[in-house]
Amino acid sequence: MTTSECRVCAGTVVEFCDFGKQPLSNAFVRPGAPDEEYTFRLAVGACAACSMVQLLEEVPPERMFHAGYPYLSSGSAGMRRHFRDFAEHLLAVELLADEGLVVELGCNDGVMLHRIAEAGVRHLGVEPSRDVAERARARGIDVWTEFFDTDLAARIRAERGPAKVIYAANTLCHIPSAPAILDGVRDLLAPGGIFVFEDPYFADIVAQTSYDQIYDEHFFYFTATSVARMAERHGLELVDVEHLDVHGGELRYTLARTGERPIASAVGEVRAAENRTLPAGPDELRSFQAAVDTSRRELVGTLRTLHSRGARIAGYGATAKSSTVLNYCEIGPALVPFITDSTPSKQGRLTPGSHIPVCPPSQFAARAPDHTLLLAWNHADEIVANERAYRAAGGRWIRYVPRVRVS
Ligand code: SAH
Ligand code: TYD
Ligand code: ZN
Secondary structure, three states: OOEEEOOOOOOEEEEEEEEEEEEOOOOOEOOOOOOOOOEEEEEEEEEOOOOOEEEOOOOOHHHHOOOOOOOOHHHOHHHHHHHHHHHHHHHHHHOOOOOOEEEEEOOOOOOOHHHHHHOOOEEEEEOOOHHHHHHHHHOOOOEEOOOOOHHHHHHHHHHHOOEEEEEEEOOHHHOOOHHHHHHHHHHHEEEEEEEEEEEEOHHHHHHHOOHHHOOOOOOEEOOHHHHHHHHHOOOEEEEEEEEEOHHHOEEEEEEEEOOOOOOOHHHHHHHHHHHHHOOOOHHHHHHHHHHHHHHHHHHHHHHHHHHHOOOOEEEEOOOHHHHHHHHHOOOOOOOOOOEEOOOOOOOOOEOOOOOOEEEOHHHHHHHOOOEEEEOOHHHHHHHHHHOHHHHHOOOEEEEOOOOOEEO
């Protein structure tokens, strides 16, 4: 068991769950590539002082987010709908009265901002990964290919003026220097402006044992309690919180400069629920590791039994999440010979560490597996509906969140 210094309050982070050496979750490998894969120790702990859950070891951002970063935010109909709805909400509620500026951190391929751009609203995307930023630019979005930090916040303010809305989806939790970034956000906000961000909710991860949310890119695992405390240290206040069903359960947090906006009742309600239900600290959280190991035993047992009966098994969705599951459970091509994924830059590659070939969706129908491990379980409704023919022909899905089951 190890400790580290809390990135929020400099208190002591005490480890409660360890996955050992892991590769980078989006570092898909070229077949035959001689390069050794970069690994780091994936372990997660909680700060005894401020309760923030975080990784014990951090990966340099440039190793994860670079020109060839493969994740595309527009890769599912469900997420396209989610971001369009949020853009419509901003246009209807926050951006009516004036010429507000919207800044998005980690805008990826422009899945949210394209609607804002289309409406003629002033905007700026900040996206360090070049290829995905290019995709956003091709849709008419103004993007800076940079990492957001306090210096960049000052540059944006100098060149574009203050922001009415700053938004970050699945991005703030990726940034170990998030606390410092909050200073930049505070100074970039226009009076009455808001910073809205959404990330996987730690309470959902515990409740569902969805340990696959724990990987290199996810440095922080937020709760309303830990976010409210972090915000206070930077002159910001948690004024609203909303539970989202996307990505296996997230919270959307709204911060404003202290005293500038009324605090919605949801904030107190969610914090009270966390007090009642979440394990209080690292000692109590150790039961999470036991739940993870039970899940691993059940999944590996199920796959081995099916394999020994001669079943043909495949995986669906070469997700970043699946990296932790495949590597921690030591599932490789002997058990799961291929994974289908719609992302062009993942196809023809091998999954990081576990080295399972990634194939285009056409291969899924052609190779007709008997059982398919649903690695993109957060998109289950969409995938199961799209693959009705597979199920109708007798194919079965294997899920592992919240429990292992075949159906
Ligand atoms: N917002 C999108 C993308 C999430 S993936 C969505 O919800 O689907 C996280 C994105 O954050 C990546 O595209 C990555 O390149 C970007 N990112 C990482 N660090 C960043 C930083 N410091 N500033 C801005 N973007 C960053
Ligand atoms: P996602 O679960 O959104 O994220 P992460 O990589 O952060 O865990 O990734 C979904 C992956 O699944 C993405 O690689 C695209 C793929 N996918 C398909 O191949 N087919 C589909 O129908 C859907 C919805 C996703
Ligand atoms: Zn702390």
